[in-house]
Amino acid sequence: MKRDMDLVRAILLKIEGHPTPTVEGYLEVDGYEQGPIHHHIDLLKQAGFVDAFCAMDANTEYGFLFQDVSLTWQGHEFLGTVRDPEIWQKTKAGAAKVGAWSVSIVAELAKGFVLQKMTTLGLPVGA
Structure with a gap:
């Protein structure tokens, strides 16, 4: 399966x-x-x-x-990055383009899209 x-x-x-x-x-x-x-x-x-x-x-x-x-805790952390439906759709599209569906790749893609959204909203990213 x-x-x-x-x-x-x-x-x-x-x-x-x-x-x-x-x-x-x-x-x-x-x-x-x-x-x-x-x-x-x-x-x-x-x-x-x-x-x-x-x-x-x-x-x-x-x-x-x-x-x-x-x-x-790890489950909550992963879910925190993929909860938003828009972020999830972008993450799936990105993973499909890359051809990689490992949990670490999915989490990194989702995190990247979350950071993009933060930047778009004018929120501080990084230090």
Whole structure:
């Protein structure tokens, strides 16, 4: 299964928007089935963007269930750069041109577009 950066962003936004710091049980993301969602939560856990407990559950379609999913500091930082829909669209277009979709490339592109927006708004950038 390929990594889907739109799903990565959607999961992070969903967790951040949850009324409590931790999401228990299934995390539903519009337009996605549980298999890809669970796979991407696992990837986000490996990347250090989320904390999550994986429980075996024979009653689920996939045999496991992520529980107690929450954002880490690193997850909040990444989401902070890709939250804005306009920045996200520019970031995706830039990554497509470069042909690189690593998390570090996506984060750097997004950060660059955030800095451009700050300059456009007349906000100080750098020291």
